[in-house]
Amino acid sequence: MSLSKQEIERYRRQLLLPEIGGQGQQRLKESKILVVGAGGLGCPILTYLAAAGAGHIHIVDADMVALSNLQRQALYTTEDIGKPKAECAARALAALNPEIEVSFTAEYLDAENAKDLVAGCVLVIEGVDRFAPRYLINEACRTEGVPLLSAAIGRFDGQIALFPMDEASACYRCLVPSPPEDAADCETEGVLGAVPGVVGSLAALEAMKYLTGMKGAMKNELLIYQGREGRLRRISVPKDPACPVCAAEVRA
Numbered sequence: 125m126s127l128s129k130q131e132i133e134r135y136r137r138q139l140l141l142p143e144i145g146g147q148g149q150q151r152l153k154e155s156k157i158l159v160v161g162a163g164g165l166g167c168p169i170l171t172y173l174a175a176a177g178a179g180h181i182h183i184v185d186a187d188m189v190a191l192s193n194l195q196r197q198a199l200y201t202t203e204d205i206g207k208p209k210a211e212c213a214a215r216a217l218a219a220l221n222p223e224i225e226v227s228f229t230a231e232y233l234d235a236e237n238a239k240d241l242v243a244g245c246v247l248v249i250e251g252v253d254r255f256a257p258r259y260l261i262n263e264a265c266r267t268e269g270v271p272l273l274s275a276a277i278g279r280f281d282g283q284i285a286l287f288p289m290d291e292a293s294a295c296y297r298c299l300v301p302s303p304p305e306d307a308a309d310c311e312t313e314g315v316l317g318a319v320p321g322v323v324g325s326l327a328a329l330e331a332m333k334y335l336t337g338m339k340g341a342m343k344n345e346l347l348i349y350q351g352r353e354g355r356l357r358r359i360s361v362p363k364d365p366a367c368p369v370c371a372a373e374v375r376a
């Protein structure tokens with residue numbers, strides 16, 4: 125598979141980077157990525173991945189676009205209100221970059237469909253706002269051995285974590301064994317649109333670093349963004365011997 129003249133022109137600015145180049149671009153083009161959640165985090169994640177030429181993107185989101193989403197979910201327009209987010213996002217990405225394949229599932233990811241959605245992907249990125257689906261996605265990635273990039277925000281802060289899901293890998297449940305009681309929720313706590321914008325953009329960048337095998341890519345690490353302080357910290361996440369998900373995998 126090679127790059128057409130159109131593609132070379134479209135991706136010129138990133139092809140110039142020695143860390144990407146033709147080889148990195150090919151890797152992006154061959155990538156099959158599942159993005160779960162097309163909300164505040166999903167919008168920048170999807171936009172930058174599609175624009176950069178991630179070849180196959182599948183979007184999962186069951187929600188409809190609401191007026192109160194438009195303050196931060198920049199893929200949608202006022203005309204999209206009441207329509208399925210997954211469908212509107214897929215349409216916007218196809219218009220942004222017709223060189224890539226975009227598909228969608230306008231349903232919730234649940235115990236029934238998680239494995240099928242995750243299987244065969246080179247990376248799963250989740251930016252969901254609840255712990256139940258986040259845990260389900262983590263379990264499916266652990267079982268299928270598919271790398272997981274998890275992104276989350278609360279008020280002015282955010283975090284992303286990347287787990288390669290090989291044998292030695294930690295998982296999201298090693299990091300967060302049970303849902304914190306004070307888990308923030310932007311529906312009740314509020315959020316400034318630029319916060320998921322920043323954190324989603326960080327997630328898109330880390331996804332591209334991982335997909336192209338770039339030096340410095342995150343692996344079993346957590347990146348914490350503190351918006352009020354303007355601070356970014358990177359810490360490693362060890363595998364937890366007591367993690368129920370990793371332990372189940374060892375027994376299997």
Ligand SMILES: [Zn+2]
Nearest residue numbers: 295298367370
């Ligand atoms: Zn684990």
